[in-house]
Amino acid sequence: xxxxxxxxxxxxxxxxxxxxxxxxxxxxxxxxxxxxxxxxxxxxxxxxxxxxxxxxxxxxxxxxxxxxxxxxxxxxxxxxxxxxxxxxxxxxxxxxxxxxxxxxxxxxxxxxxxxxxxxxxxxxxxxxxxxxxxxxxxxxxxxxxxxxxxxxxxxxxxxxxxxxxxxxxxxxxxxxxxxxxxxxxxxxxxxxxxxxxxxxxxxxxxxxxxxxxxxxxxxxxxxxxxxxxxxxxxxxxxxxxxxxxxxxxxxxxxxxxxxxxxxxxxxxxxxxxxxxxxxxxxxxxxxxxxxxxxxxxxxxxxxxxxxxxxxxx
Amino acid sequence: xxxxxxxxxxxxxxxxxxxxxxxxxxxxxxxxxxxxxxxxxxxxxxxxxxxxxxxxxxxxxxxxxxxxxxxxxxxxxxxxxxxxxxxxxxxxxxxxxxxxxxxxxxxxxxxxxxxxxxxxxxxxxxxxxxxxxxxxxxxxxxxxxxxxxxxxxxxxxxxxxxxxxxxxxxxxxxxxxxxxxxxxxxxxxxxxxxxxxxxxxxxxxxxxxxxxxxxxxxxxxxxxxxxxxxxxxxxxxxxxxxxxxxxxxxxxxxxxxxxxxxxxxxxxxxxxxxxxxxxxxxxxxxxxxxxxxxxxxxxxxxxxxxxxxxxxxxxxxxxxxxxxxxxxxxxxxxxxxxxxxxxxxxxxxxxxxxxxxxxxxxxxxxxxxxxxxxxxxxxxxxxxxxxxxxxxxxxxxxxxxxxxxxxxxxxxxxxxxxxxxxxxxxxxxxxxxxxxxxxxxxxxxxxxxxxxxxxxxxxxxxxxxxxxxxxxxxxxxxxxxxxxxxxxxxxxxxxxxxxxxxxxxxxxxxxxxxxxxxxxxxxxxxxxxxxxxxxxxxxxxxxxxxxxxxxxxxxxxxxx
Numbered sequence: 075x076x077x078x079x080x081x082x083x084x085x086x087x088x089x090x091x092x093x094x095x096x097x098x099x100x101x102x103x104x105x106x107x108x109x110x111x112x113x114x115x116x117x118x119x120x121x122x123x124x125x126x127x128x129x130x131x132x133x134x135x136x137x138x139x140x141x142x143x144x145x146x147x148x149x150x151x152x153x154x155x156x157x158x159x160x161x162x163x164x165x166x167x168x169x170x171x172x173x174x175x176x177x178x179x180x181x182x183x184x185x186x187x188x189x190x191x192x193x194x195x196x197x198x199x200x201x202x203x204x205x206x207x208x209x210x211x212x213x214x215x216x217x218x219x220x221x222x223x224x225x226x227x228x229x230x231x232x233x234x235x236x237x238x239x240x241x242x243x244x245x246x247x248x249x250x251x252x253x254x255x256x257x258x259x260x261x262x263x264x265x266x267x268x269x270x271x272x273x274x275x276x277x278x279x280x281x282x283x284x285x286x287x288x289x290x291x292x293x294x295x296x297x298x299x300x301x302x303x304x305x306x307x308x309x310x311x312x313x314x315x316x317x318x319x320x321x322x323x324x325x326x327x328x329x330x331x332x333x334x335x336x337x338x339x340x341x342x343x344x345x346x347x348x349x350x351x352x353x354x355x356x357x358x359x360x361x362x363x364x365x366x367x368x369x370x371x372x373x374x375x376x377x378x379x380x381x382x383x384x385x386x387x
Numbered sequence: 388x389x390x391x392x393x394x395x396x397x398x399x400x401x402x403x404x405x406x407x408x409x410x411x412x413x414x415x416x417x418x419x420x421x422x423x424x425x426x427x428x429x430x431x432x433x434x435x436x437x438x439x440x441x442x443x444x445x446x447x448x449x450x451x452x453x454x455x456x457x458x459x460x461x462x463x464x465x466x467x468x469x470x471x472x473x474x475x476x477x478x479x480x481x482x483x484x485x486x487x488x489x490x491x492x493x494x495x496x497x498x499x500x501x502x503x504x505x506x507x508x509x510x511x512x513x514x515x516x517x518x519x520x521x522x523x524x525x526x527x528x529x530x531x532x533x534x535x536x537x538x539x540x541x542x543x544x545x546x547x548x549x550x551x552x553x554x555x556x557x558x559x560x561x562x563x564x565x566x567x568x569x570x571x572x573x574x575x576x577x578x579x580x581x582x583x584x585x586x587x588x589x590x591x592x593x594x595x596x597x598x599x600x601x602x603x604x605x606x607x608x609x610x611x612x613x614x615x616x617x618x619x620x621x622x623x624x625x626x627x628x629x630x631x632x633x634x635x636x637x638x639x640x641x642x643x644x645x646x647x648x649x650x651x652x653x654x655x656x657x658x659x660x661x662x663x664x665x666x667x668x669x670x671x672x673x674x675x676x677x678x679x680x681x682x683x684x685x686x687x688x689x690x691x692x693x694x695x696x697x698x699x700x701x702x703x704x705x706x707x708x709x710x711x712x713x714x715x716x717x718x719x720x721x722x723x724x725x726x727x728x729x730x731x732x733x734x735x736x737x738x739x740x741x742x743x744x745x746x747x748x749x750x751x752x753x754x755x756x757x758x759x760x761x762x763x764x765x766x767x768x769x770x771x772x773x774x775x776x777x778x779x780x781x782x783x784x785x786x787x788x789x790x791x792x793x794x795x796x797x798x799x800x801x802x803x804x805x806x807x808x809x810x811x812x813x814x815x816x817x818x819x820x821x822x823x824x825x826x827x828x829x830x831x832x833x834x835x836x837x838x839x840x841x842x843x844x845x846x847x848x849x850x851x852x853x854x855x856x857x858x859x860x861x862x863x864x865x866x867x868x869x870x871x872x873x874x875x876x877x878x879x880x881x882x883x884x885x886x887x888x889x890x891x892x893x894x895x896x897x898x899x900x901x902x903x904x905x906x907x908x909x910x911x912x913x914x915x916x917x918x919x920x921x922x923x924x925x926x927x928x929x930x931x932x933x934x935x936x937x938x939x940x941x942x943x944x945x946x947x
Contacts, residue, residue, distance in 0.1 A: 110825075110828065110829065110832070111825040111828070111829075121543070121861060121863055124539050124540060124543070127539055160452060160453075161453070162452075226649060226653075229650070229653050230653070233653065233657055234653060234656055234657055237657065240657070240659055241645075241650060241653045241654040241657050241659050242643060242645055242650070242654055242659055244620065245618060328646050328647045328650075329647055329649075329650055330650070331620075331643075331644065331645045331646060331647065331650055333620060333644070337646065344823055344824070344825065345825070346825055
């Protein structure tokens with residue numbers, strides 16, 4: 075197990091280096107010069123000379139690989155640079171914004187599990203019945219609906235028509251409910267479809283027939299056998315979704331005026347704030363790969379055969 | 388056992404992250420620092436005021452994290468938006484209103500005949516919000532500090548700051564400003580809050596740098612001052628007890644950070660905020676809906692703030708041909724656009740600068756909407772549709788080009804597509820490309836455009852800074868630089884204008900420049916943008932716009 079985790083860790087470091095290199099390359103492919111973007115954001119009419127001075131000051135005149143190596147060196151020392159947008163150390167800005175996003179994503183994750191598990195089991199058990207048809211329709215709508223529209227719909231219904239929530243409600247638990255639901259609904263909808271299909275395919279497996287033959291009750295078969303065997307793909311999907319939710323939280327954060335990392339990243343991209351972009355990409359990538367590692371470990375715990383297959387012992 | 392442990396760790400992590408995001412503090416920040424400011428209002432006084440006053444809340448897309456420095460350059464701040472709030476906290480020596488210069492902190496002024504010496508006679512008995520006295524020494528300190536704080540950007544925001552030669556204190560309330568060269572827009576520059584607002588001497592360190600106090604204090608003579616910020620991104624401002632002007636209805640206001648336009652409208656509807664200010668903060672659709680609702684009041688500024696226009700690239704085909712540019716001017720139905728896209732909030736523009744601006748009341752014959760005339764002009768230039776595909780050609784080259792505009796608002800998207808359809812009617816194929824602001828700047832500055840949609844700088848930079856930036860040598864604004872590019876001595880004309888002193892000579896020069904721009908048609912003016920406000924009519928009775936309508940003036944609100 076330790077060797078398995080160690081190997082995974084080495085893989086993760088390679089992934090992180092790859093992600094940051096890509097982030098640097100893509101930022102530099104952009105036709106927009108970050109120094110000019112910085113100057114124009116705060117001044118009506120910067121001259122070419124002023125922009126040139128800024129570029130030199132910020133180190134953007136150096137070749138990309140030198141910029142990357144400098145960034146990597148500072149990164150290892152724990153210095154992610156100074157934001158061009160806020161002038162604060164990037165790490166300080168991220169530490170202020172990340173908890174807000176994590177709180178939405180965590181609650182959204184709980185919603186996803188709370189909705190997905192019972193609805194998928196019920197849909198699978200009542201295959202092609204009324205409930206299954208209704209859930210199929212709802213989940214298709216849930217998958218198709220754009221996040222921002224769903225968010226506004228939530229606000230119009232639950233803040234204006236039925237005034238239970240506030241439009242701007244950052245800072246308390248009640249304010250978390252609408253944004254987290256908005257983030258959870260599309261993902262829960264696709265998870266329901268996936269888990270339902272996995273349960274149905276497992277229902278026809280030999281171990282279910284043997285279990286039945288052994289006289290095990292239906293509920294026990296579903297919970298202890300079918301669900302257990304259906305979980306590994308779901309664990310991976312759930313954990314990946316947390317990463318996707320953090321990276322894609324910008325729209326929901328915008329609609330609900332929630333000062334999280336997603337919105338911070340989008341603001342940084344619009345302003346060509348390269349230090350912030352690179353740091354946010356790094357942080358999101360770290361969260362993403364750690365969650366993937368966690369999913370792998372959890373899957374191994376659920377089904378130790380994976381370790382034997384991969385030679386983890 | 389292992390499984391249970393993992394599940395427990397996972398559950399604890401989720402709960403911790405939920406708690407981390409939900410931590411809430413209602414304590415205003417930075418109180419400690421405020422206590423160190425001399426003569427700052429005591430907390431007790433603040434509370435006393437709050438209990439007997441009207442309070443309103445408005446919204447903004449950004450926060451005041453960068454503080455309240457009045458010299459806004461990339462070195463001092465990263466947020467230009469503060470510019471629109473400065474009038475609540477600071478004042479300038481003179482004010483700009485409806486094209487005229489009016490007294491403010493200076494009760495009167497004189498300009499020497501050669502335009503090199505400005506003498507300001509200051510108001511007496513004025514104090515800053517931190518208790519410091521306003522006098523000639525303070526003005527001298529400010530005028531000496533502004534070029535220093537502007538650093539490499541000295542002269543970029545207000546040209547005059549690069550022309551200061553010497554500041555002399557004549558007596559306690561008289562100050563003389565000596566300039567190295569005359570500048571006809573000098574008084575208008577003195578009216579720009581950024582960078583010319585007068586700040587308390589306590590805002591400067593002994594080593595002639597800006598004090599950190601300015602991050603958490605507004606230190607001006609205006610009607611309001613900064614009070615506190617809550618963790619929920621709400622900034623609170625209260626009345627300045629030392630304000631020398633009249634008392635206003637509102638003595639406390641909060642600014643809530645709401646980035647999304649639609650969320651702002653919903654928050655106003657719900658009563659979480661009391662007003663939305665600024666044409667960029669609310670869609671015209673949203674404004675129209677609020678206008679038709681008795682629960683809300685709306686107002687549009689009488690004075691247009693800037694011109695929406697399209698600029699051509701005169702160095703590239705096909706828009707290097709004057710007839711093609713004139714054809715575009717005739718082919719766009721501006722009345723239709725004003726009515727259907729701008730709901731008549733923006734009125735059609737016949738001239739590049741609104742005629743109410745200084746020196747801009749020049750008689751120019753508008754280009755009327757006339758498709759036949761447009762087609763005739765194109766045919767005169769040899770553009771005909773030879774292959775029957777609906778697009779004209781000349782020497783095998785199609786009459787086509789790319790229109791770049793800054794995307795992100797439904798109005799600009801609709802406008803670009805409407806213009807494309809108008810031009811398609813006269814046989815012109817326009818590819819419409821919406822870009823984010825920085826990508827748009829990069830492309831237009833690199834000369835990679837055929838037509839570019841944008842707005843003029845606005846009051847009080849129009850027309851002075853706009854005309855200055857038409858100089859092709861400065862390379863500051865590639866679209867404006869197309870204005871006089873057809874004239875061999877275009878740059879000389881602009882340089883000469885900047886140093887003129889006599890009003891009749893300045894006007895003559897303007898007559899010439901504006902006529903040239905109009906007849907050569909490097910731009911298609913579309914509409915004049917006006918400033919907007921929507922408010923909760925149960926709380927707010929009326930709002931009167933400032934002379935510079937984009938300035939948010941809380942003291943101009945009348946409450947019920």
